[in-house]
Amino acid sequence: MDVTLEIDLDSTKPRHSYSSLVFCIALHHIRATGARHGSDELPPSSTCGQLIRARERALTPRNIRAGWAKAGLYPFNPARVLVDLPEQPADSLVQAAVLQQGSRSRNDVPHTPVTPISAEAVSALHDLIRKDALALDAASQQRLQRRLEKLTNATQLSFAERTLLQEQDQFLTSINNEAKVRRSTKTTIIGKARVMSYEDLQKARTDRSAKEAEKEARQSKKALKVNDSGARSRRRAAETDLMQETQSQQHVDAQ
Template sequence: EEKALVKFLVHQDALGRPVRIKYVSSKTFSLARQRPPTRRPSKPPGTNEPQSFYRRQPELKASTANALDWNRYDIQDKVIQWFEVIGPVLQDPNVLQENVYNMDETDIMLSQLGSVKVFVSRDNQRGCRGARVKRTTITAIECVSADGRCLNPMIIWPASTHRFNWSSHPTPGWHYAFSDGGYTDSYLSLQWIKLVFDPQTKDRAGHKPRILICDGFGMYEILEVLEFCLENSITLRRLPSHTSHKLQPCDISVFSPLKATYRDQVERVKCGCVGTIGKEHFTHLNSAARELALTSRNIRAGWAKAGLFPLQHDQGVTAQRINKVQVDIVSQSDVPQIPVTPIPSEAVASLRQLIEQDARLLDETNKQSLQKRLQKLINASQLSSAECLLLREQNHFLMGINNEAKVRRSTKSNVIGKARVMRYEDLKKAKAGHARKDAEKEARKIANITAVAEGDTAGRSERGLKQKPATS
């Protein structure tokens, strides 16, 4: 049973779908329930069974698997291509380290507190703390230089107007904008280049070129942005798609500490009996968080880990280092087939004949040989049964997912109501009403087609009749 389970787990890992440790107990119990009634367990295994199981199996190990988009797995070729493009640019003697910048936008949730360790009374039985959650996200466009500096940000509110109390905290040099969803667009991108980036970097650069590295979203490739960059000696370099988590300094070492320190600031003001964190609190909290997080050390660490400063000249080694956390992608042709029974039917038949021969000659030597061969046959049958059970459960699981997907895909994405809030019962009535209207429309369509067809038939019949001659 354990051999079959190990093969199943290794097979699922090769397919890129490793099984969680907490699910191993249920599979172990399913296999054990196939035993004879005398050896069948009555209770499922304990909570420590998965740990003891993989410790007994040298082929397995426990590992933490972070969720990662499939497109971000195999990026080694993109990394090599990126350094072939950016390498000559950074090696240009006219390009100074202080004139190389990386910009990106990040979403910051106003108030989403996590679990923290606190001191409480010994009589406290709650196990939780009071908090007000505000899931509104504010977009901040940040830009950092290769020598460890950060520019003043642009804050984008999810609104249609500016409000006085949103910017009551003094933030000299910051820019504020708004959009319907709170995200950047082509117009805001152009305004950021003109009003934020260019004024804060032009005097320092002098007549030297400026390099601006951005992600591959394509927002900064509009014609107006390209014309402005060309006129002001700004060179745009876009990262390859799905590589920003490894090649963009902002994503590597800037945004994570920024959001962590922002949450710390929210925790701090919560201790001051502040209720819901709103937009009016954001500038004060984010300003303090930027001072703590956007340090020269953090910014330089991001550029170094991205392989840009200092520049890694060996692109192959750099790609392997950056891509070291990746796993090999199994192509469709390399996917291991479903595990088959290790003993084929011919071998089982041959083993049966040997057992029958030993049974006819039951001396002491043949008894031992018979016991060994019987044990082999039992092991083979148990292994085959266990593998079949695991595959049957996996097929049942996949069939359930497929059936759910069929229903979801067959449902049209039609509007069934315009109310801001609707109950489930109202949705069902609306769906039934739409279905009834569609049926009536289809019936009228069929009736019209039938009527037209009958009219055409009658017309052809009348035209086909011979006219009788007039009698004098």
């Protein structure tokens, strides 16, 4: 593997990083060119020796710690780190001011109001327009106020009519749903209705009175039957007791 690294000896600024130099030193293939020297190539051993001695002299633990302390890295010092940072140029400050001014101008642009969908929203929009109209003269304000009142009244009336129509639609929808339920259920005929005259009403009352009297007679007859059955049972029990006493007396007389 042949790796070469060109170094310009006339230039005061380094063109390669330290890692590249170390890599080339490890391979011992460095070629230096410059206008000061008569030949294009230098002995690799002398060049590598110079670089190794320079590295050993510069990269010492003391120098490394001193560099870290100066940069504020170890021990860590944020104030020391921020001191070396470049200040923000004036152009960027001007751009920030322009952007801020642009944002303010965009905020000053009037927004398009949302179309109202209710009477309350129409009233709110009317109030906003009335506030914006304060900058006009007196005559213009009066004309604008009258027209806005007419527009607001018409809009509120329209919304009220729409609300009533929606309520009526909901009521009709509920009735239609009830009719669907009635049609889906099986009908049961209890009786037939007819128109009754005064004579029919009198006859119905008489028949009802007769039915009630007949019902009371049946109940009283049933009560009498219950009483008769109780009397017969008591009489039969008395006769049975009398017969038993007679038989016992005859048995005593026979002895």
